[in-house]
């Protein structure tokens with residue numbers, strides 16, 4: 001795994017070419033450490049996940065999985081599930097720059113990011129049922145919340161490989177780019193968010209994440225409980241002042 005910091009953008013690149021970036025215990029450990037580092041670094045405002053080679057992530061490591069039983073199997077599943085939930089609820093906005101195969105646990109990770117961009121060569125699949133496996137990093141829960149029940153059942157029951165264009169039409173990804181443009185476009189998107197208020201973005205992200213599972217009235221109340229007090233926030237005062245002074249606002253985490 002390569003961990004990079006480019007100005008205010010943290011980049012996590014999965015890099016296990018020998019196993020098409022499959023997720024094993026070691027990779028999960030490195031991923032936890034990378035998230036720890038970027039959460040603590042107040043310079044970091046956006047995190048991008050991507051892969052080296054022809055895969056984003058080809059899934060959990062089948063070579064490791066084949067020998068897991070009982071408590072070890074449960075520990076592996078619990079570790080991935082809790083790490084992915086932590087990534088989903090990060091205050092920082094996250095982008096998945098899906099460069100290639102995004103299968104199984106790799107797609108489960110991508111579903112935890114806020115915005116998914118794909119290269120034209122990317123493909124998406126839940127092959128678990130072809131192997132007698134039940135998805136274990138919450139794919140059966142996030143996929144229907146992203147693309148609907150029938151698209152999800154077709155992918156989960158058949159293991160079908162969804163190409164980038166179909167993923168775009170299905171709402172699984174936001175944009176599709178030629179592979180050579182993917183990282184540039186991902187950085188451009190990240191830089192747009194870096195210019196905006198991290199306080200506003202983190203609260204908006206939390207409101208969206210919580211609101212989608214709430215009754216509408218309760219969600220409206222929750223948003224009001226955040227937007228009204230925000231009038232006294234440093235960022236809102238700075239943002240409106242900058243507008244009238246015709247200058248760039250100066251935000252910080």
Ligand SMILES: C/C=C/C(=O)SCCNC(=O)CCNC(=O)[C@H](O)C(C)(C)COP(=O)(O)OP(=O)(O)OC[C@H]1O[C@@H](n2cnc3c(N)ncnc32)[C@H](O)[C@@H]1OP(=O)(O)O
Nearest residue numbers: 018019020022058059060061062063101104105127136137
């Ligand atoms: C909780 C989460 C559960 C899960 O995620 S379950 C696992 C879900 N993922 C999969 O089932 C995908 C398994 N991989 C494949 O189906 C294929 O790969 C691809 C379609 C992704 C690519 O096929 P091709 O281009 O022909 O490459 P190749 O020769 O199959 O793979 C190159 C090397 O990478 C290893 N590898 C690929 N994926 C995994 C994996 N997920 N776990 C462990 N190893 C993997 C292979 O074995 C091989 O290795 P060698 O060159 O030594 O024969």
